[in-house]
Amino acid sequence: MSLDHTRAPFYEALLAEKNFAPLSFHMPGHKFKAGLLPDLTTWLGADWAAVDVNECSPTVDYLHAPGPALRDAQALAADLAGSDATFFLVNGATVGNQAMLLATAHDGQKVIVSRASHRSIYAGLILSGARPVYVPASVHPATGLPLAVSTAAIAAALQANPEAVAVQITGINYYGYLPDVPALVALAHAHDVPLLVDEAHGAHLGLHPMLPRSAVQLGADLVVQSPHKTLGALTQAAWLHVVGDRVARPALAQALALLQSSSPSVLLTGSLDVVRRRMALDGRRLLGRVVALAARARDSIRAIQGLDCYGPELIDDAQGIAAHDPSKLVIDVRASGLTGTQLQARLREQSRLGVEFADPGHVVCSITAADDDETVDALLEALRRAVVGSREAQSGALEIGDLPPIPAMALTPRQALGAPTTVVRLEDAIGRVCGEQVMPYPPGIPLLLPGEVVGAEHVDYLRGQLAHGVRLVGPEDPGLQTLRVIIHVERGA
Numbered sequence: 001m002s003l004d005h006t007r008a009p010f011y012e013a014l015l016a017e018k019n020f021a022p023l024s025f026h027m028p029g030h031k032f033k034a035g036l037l038p039d040l041t042t043w044l045g046a047d048w049a050a051v052d053v054n055e056c057s058p059t060v061d062y063l064h065a066p067g068p069a070l071r072d073a074q075a076l077a078a079d080l081a082g083s084d085a086t087f088f089l090v091n092g093a094t095v096g097n098q099a100m101l102l103a104t105a106h107d108g109q110k111v112i113v114s115r116a117s118h119r120s121i122y123a124g125l126i127l128s129g130a131r132p133v134y135v136p137a138s139v140h141p142a143t144g145l146p147l148a149v150s151t152a153a154i155a156a157a158l159q160a161n162p163e164a165v166a167v168q169i170t171g172i173n174y175y176g177y178l179p180d181v182p183a184l185v186a187l188a189h190a191h192d193v194p195l196l197v198d199e200a201h202g203a204h205l206g207l208h209p210m211l212p213r214s215a216v217q218l219g220a221d222l223v224v225q226s227p228h229k230t231l232g233a234l235t236q237a238a239w240l241h242v243v244g245d246r247v248a249r250p251a252l253a254q255a256l257a258l259l260q261s262s263s264p265s266v267l268l269t270g271s272l273d274v275v276r277r278r279m280a281l282d283g284r285r286l287l288g289r290v291v292a293l294a295a296r297a298r299d300s301i302r303a304i305q306g307l308d309c310y311g312p313e314l315i316d317d318a319q320g321i322a323a324h325d326p327s328k329l330v331i332d333v334r335a336s337g338l339t340g341t342q343l344q345a346r347l348r349e350q351s352r353l354g355v356e357f358a359d360p361g362h363v364v365c366s367i368t369a370a371d372d373d374e375t376v377d378a379l380l381e382a383l384r385r386a387v388v389g390s391r392e393a394q395s396g397a398l399e400i401g402d403l404p405p406i407p408a409m410a411l412t413p414r415q416a417l418g419a420p421t422t423v424v425r426l427e428d429a430i431g432r433v434c435g436e437q438v439m440p441y442p443p444g445i446p447l448l449l450p451g452e453v454v455g456a457e458h459v460d461y462l463r464g465q466l467a468h469g470v471r472l473v474g475p476e477d478p479g480l481q482t483l484r485v486i487i488h489v490e491r492g493a
């Protein structure tokens with residue numbers, strides 16, 4: 001870090017404007033008067049209106065044309081991350097992922113993409129018109145979770161598609177596992193294409209020596225992070241880091257201007273400035289505590305009968321898993337007699353405790369700098385209480401089995417969007433072009449996406465999973481008696 005991180009220039013400008021409190025004849029409509037909506041005061045406190053300023057105030061910089069305070073705030077964020085430039089975002093990592101693809105790939109151009117990507121990547125493919133070359137996501141055999149994309153699979157996709165213009169990967173997933181980012185950077189650059197990394201769950205990476213290094217530090221070209229997920233920024237506040245000049249910054253700025261609100265909330269961007277300063281000044285200590293608390297929690301959870309908690313032992317070249325973020329507690333509940341969702345409900349009802357995520361076999365809890373010994377003790381106590389007597393309950397952990405191959409693509413995601421569709425019985429969908437997303441959960445990897453050809457193997461797999469009570473995300477008919485298909489395909493792959 002080479003800049004003065006004791007400053008928080010954008011936050012300071014916002015605070016000054018709040019205190020200046022001019023008589024307003026401009027947006028927002030509340031005119032900084034909390035009395036207009038007393039319910040919001042009850043909910044948010046007396047200052048809710050005073051802090052909600054915008055660029056109508058001359059001292060408040062505008063996200064789409066930043067003045068010095070916001071420029072400096074973004075430069076400080078870049079300095080902390082080690083990037084060459086950083087854009088603040090007001091629609092989460094979602095908009096960063098969309099902009100990344102919009103700025104790097106154009107109509108019909110190929111992009112190498114992991115099949116286990118967040119839906120914002122799919123949205124980016126629709127927006128850009130790119131033709132995805134999906135790389136199968138491996139499902140980890142012992143956990144049943146998609147934990148990383150293998151380097152060999154990306155290498156094979158690049159080899160087979162030398163005209164691809166970018167490689168897009170999830171740099172750290174919900175479960176805290178990372179693919180071999182250095183190898184993927186080298187691979188993409190050897191093909192002279194940018195590596196685009198969705199690191200939504202990794203804004204804290206690289207800020208402590210015991211945490212995996214961030215994709216920025218490892219030389220990826222574009223890296224999207226959600227500081228609202230792991231660092232405490234307000235919900236939706238995110239940033240996009242740029243390294244080098246493989247991707248043109250003006251193209252990114254244009255994409256972001258196109259996709260983001262013309263009234264970006266300073267509550268979000270201001271919180272990014274504040275979080276950056278806190279992490280720059282005290283991050284090492286705070287994240288050191290996170291690492292220690294998570295280690296203690298992991299050991300103690302492993303000692304609770306019926307529960308396990310994954311850790312670095314799952315790092316495995318053969319699975320493409322190269323690193324582990326200790327702050328994620330992925331609790332395996334399969335031996336407890338409870339499903340993850342049942343455990344989640346018990347934690348909430350018995351102990352007023354909320355978790356990040358639950359599936360039939362797992363519960364995921366995250367430890368952040370807001371935690372301390374007391375919160376970790378409360379989590380451990382609640383877990384012990386929740387599993388008492390649980391052996392009588394029935395475990396609903398699911399057998400995922402081998403996923404069928406990724407279907408052939410008849411239409412790109414953009415071509416499929418808005419194509420005329422009809423509903424047919426599932427068995428009659430074989431050979432037709434799918435008109436909706438079908439994603440069994442777990443493992444949370446799309447089995448069919450709009451524009452893809454439905455095969456008999458996909459129908460068989462889905463029938464088998466439904467018989468085991470798997471939840472399907474996406475289809476209009478959740479029981480999948482019927483499937484929406486595209487009526488007529490004019491453009492072939």
Ligand SMILES: Cc1ncc(COP(=O)(O)O)c(C=O)c1O
Pocket residue numbers: 091092093094095097118120170172173174198200201226236238
């Ligand atoms: C892997 C991944 N990428 C991107 C996102 C989107 O992030 P945000 O909620 O900040 O838009 C999520 C959200 O959960 C995610 O899990």
